[in-house]
Amino acid sequence: MMNTILSKDKNSSALTELNHYKNLFFIALFSYVLVYGFELTHFTLSIDEEFFDNFTQTMMLGRWGHALIRHYLLPEPFVPFFTTALCLIFLSVAAVLSALYLKLNKYQSAAYIVMLAALPQLAYQIQFSNQSDTVALSILFSTLSLFTLDAHRLKGYVQFIVLTIASLSIYQSVFLFAASLLCVRFTILAIRKETELSQLVKKTAIYIGLTLVALILNSLLSKLCAYYYNIPTSSYLTSMIGWGKLSPGEIIFTVGSYIYNCFTFNAPFGMNALPFTLFWMMAICLLALRKRSQFFLILTLCIVTIASCFIMNVILGAWLPPRTMIQAPVIFAGLFAAVLVSTGFILDRHKIFISCIPAIFLISGAISSNKLFYSDYMAREADAHFSLQIIDTIYSKYPDFDIKKTPVFFYGSYTPANAWRLACADAFGASFFEWDGGNNSRIYAWLKSANIADFVHPDAEEVARASKFGDELPAWPNRGSVFLHDGVMIVKIGPQLSPYNK
Template sequence: MSSLLVLFIVYFFELTHFTLSIDEEFSNNIAHTISMGRWGHVLLKSTIFPESFITFYTEILSLVILALSCSVISKTLGLNTQQSVFFSILYSALPQFAYQLEFSNQSDTLATAVLLSSVSTYLTLRKKGFLLSVITPVIALTFSVSIYQSIIFLPVSIIASYICYAIANNKSDLTFKNIVFKPVIVMIVAAVAYSLLTKIIQWHFGKSSESYFLNMIGWIHQPVNETIKSIVAFIIDYFSFNAPYGLSIYAFSLLFLVVIFVSPIKNRFVFLLSAAAVILSPFLMNVIIGGFLPPRAMNCLAISFAASGVILFTLYAEKRILWAVPVIVLLYGTASSSKLFYTGYLSYNQDYNVSSFIANDIYKYVGTPPDRPVRIYFYGALNVDSVDKPTNHDMFGSSFLNWDAGNSARISAFMNATAIAKIIPASFDEIKPEIEKINSAPLWPAKDSVFKINNVVVVKLGSTPGNCINGVSKSTDPTRCL
C-alpha cells in the first residue's frame, strides 16, 4: 500500500493529464511486437489487457502491478514492515518507471514482466522442491522475458541485493546452491526456452526477427576498445549526475554502500563484492550489447537503488534522520516525473493544434466534409518550435510531425487517433513519379503546399523525405523501412 500511494503521488500528473506519446498512436501493434520477439506482450494484449491501451485505466493497472512487484521483492529480501516501507518509497519514487509509463501501449505488460520476474526470483531463493524452486521460476521468467527482453537480468539485481543485505546484517543462511547455482540454471534455461519459443512463434505467424536489437550491439559494429569505452562512459554518466532526467539520484546508491562499508560489519571483502554487484547489476545489458541503452530499458535501477538505501537503514534504524532520505527521493521523483510528463503534455497539445490547422487546409483543398476519409501522404518533417524540454529527456516531448525525420504513417495515425481527421495513409511509391513537382512545391503553411498526385493529397511539411519514406516502420532505422 505504501508503494501504491507513492506511485500515485509520483505519477499523479500522468494519471490526470492525457497525452499521446510516440508509439501510442497505432491501435494495433501485434505484428510489430511479434517481430520484435515480444510474444508474451501479444498474448497478454490478446487476452486480459486492452490493445493498445485505455486512458487512465492502463496507467492505474500498471501502477498496481508495480506495487505488487515491490511487495514481492521486499518479501524476497526478508524485510520487516518498517524496512519494507522504507524500501517501497525508494523503489517507487525513483522515476525510472516514468520512461515506461510514457508508453501506455506497453506499460501494463512491462509491469507484469517485472512482477513475474520478481516472483520467479522469490520462488528460486525462498522455496524448496524442484517444481516450486526451478520449474515454476523458469516458466515465470521465460514469460517475463517474452514481454520485455531486458527483464532477463532483473533477478540478478534482486539476488545481489539479497546477498548484500544478508552479509551486512551478518546472516549466515547463504549457500552456493541457493544463491548461485539454482538462479543461474533458471536464467539459462529461461533464456534458451525463450529463444526457441520465439523462433517457433515467429515462424507460425510468418514474421522474421527485426534487426533492432542486432543494430544496437556495439561489439559487432565497432572496435572492441571503442565498445569498452562506450560501456564505461555510459555507466559513469549514472554516477556523475549526467544520467537521463530524474535518474541522476541513482548516484547516491554508491554513497549508501560506502557508508555501509565503513560500518562495523563482518566479511567486509565479501560485502564489497556483493555491493559492487548490486550497484552495477542494472548495467549488465549494456555490457551484453556493448554500449547505450535508453532509460526505459534500465529496469533494475529501482531495485538496486532501494536495496542500497534499505540496507543502510537496517544498520542504523534507530537514527530517524534517515527517513529524510525517502522523503527527499519522493519529492525529487515527483518533481522529475511531473516535469517529464508535462513536457509530453505540451508537445501533444502543440501537435494537436498544428495538426488541426493542417487538416483544415487539407479539407479546404479537397472540398469535402471533415468526416470523409481522404488519401494523404505527408512529405517530410515539419520544423515546429520545440517545447521546453529538460536535459536528457529521452523521448518525452517528441513531436509526431517530425519524428523519423518525417513519417507519413505516424502523422496519419496521430490525426486518426485524436479524431482530427480521417486519413487513409498513402505510400511514397504512389507519389514518387511526380517527385519533381513535390520538390518545386513550397512548405506548409504556404499556399500550394497541399496538392494532389495520382488521387493522393500531398502535404509538403519538409524539403526531404523522412527516414521511413513509405511510413511502414515505426523506427528511425532505415533498414526496417519496407
C-alpha cells in the same frame, strides 16, 4: 484452554502480518500514484501509442507473452486510466514482495518501497500505455521467480524457469530486475553475517544456469508462436548489438560514457538520483569497516549490485534508451535499505530524521516524473495546433479538396514549438511530425487516433511521384509547401525526406 490461547495468538499474529503487508501495499500505491499521477489522470497519446493493433509488431519483437495477454485478456492497445492504474497495482504488489524477499523489517520495508517509486525510471515504460501494465506484470513475475530458488528443489527450479519465461515473454530485459534484486539480497545477507562466499557463488551459479535455460526456452517458444501466427521475426533487437559492428575501443567508450553520465548527474531526465547509490555504498562499507565485518565481501557485493544496472549495455555493447534500465530503482532502493540494515541502533534512535530521506527523494521523483508526462501532454497540444494549421491551409488553397478521396503525403519532418520539452528525455515531449524523420505511417495513425483527420494514404507510385515533386517545393511555414500535384496533396513540412517514406 492452552490450545485455545495458542490458536488465538496464532490468528492474532497472522492478522498482524496481513495488516503489515496491506499497509505496505498502500504505501507503495500511494507513492506510485504520487509519482505517476499526471499520466493516471491525464491520459496522453505518446510516441508508439498511435496504433490500435500491436499484435503483429510485439510478436515480431519476441514479446509473445505480451501479444497473447493483450489478444485474449487485457484490452488492445490500452484503456485510458485503467491500463495505468493496473500497472501501478502490479508494481505495488511487486514492491511488497521484493521487500518480503529481502527480509526487511516494517520500517526498512516502508523506506525501501518509497525509494523504489522515488527513482522514476519507470516513467519511460509507463509512457507507453500499450505495454505499461504488462511490463509491470513482467516485473511481478520476475520478483516471484526468486522465491522459488530458496526451496533448492527441482520443483522450485522448474517454477523459477516458468516464471522467468513468463517475464521474458512480455519484455526481455525485465529478468535483470531479478538479477539486481538477488544482488541486493546477497549484500544484505553479508551485512547480517548470514552467508558466506561459497554459498553466494553456489546460488549465483544456480541462478545463471536456470536463467540461461529460461532464455533458450523462451527463444524457442517465441519462434514457435511467430510460426503459428505466420509472423516474421524482427531484427530490432539484433540491430542494437554493437559487438562485431564497432571496434572494442568504440564499445568501451560508448558504454563507459553511458555509465559515466549516469553517475555524474547527466543521466536521462528524472534519474539523477542514481549517483546516490555510490553514497549508499560508501556508507555500507564504512559501517562494515567499523564493525570489522566481511568488509571486502560487502564491498564486492555493493560494486556488483551497482554494476548490474548496466548488464544489458555490456552484453549488447551499446548505448540503450532509459526504458531498458528497469533494474535501476531496485538498486537505488535496495542499497538504501542495506544502509538501514547496517545502521542498526542508529536507525532506532533517529527514525524521524532518516524518514525524511525517502520523503525528499519521493517528492523530487514525483516532480521530475510529472514534468516528463506534462511535456508529452503539451507536445500533443502543439501537434494538434500544427495539424489544424495544415488542414486550414489545405482547404484555403483547395476548397474542393475531398478528404475521403485525395491522398495526402507528408514530406520531411517538423518540430512544433513546445516550451515544456525537457532535455535528455528520450521520447517525452517529442512530436509525431518529427519522429523517424517524419514517418507518414505514424502521422496518419496519430491524426486518426486524435480524431483530427483520417487521410487517404498514397500508394507506392504516388509516393514516388510526390517525393520527386516535393524536392522542389519550399518547406513549412511557407504556405507554398502545401501543393496538389498529380492527384496527391503534398505537404512539405521539412527539407529532408524521411527514409521511412521512400
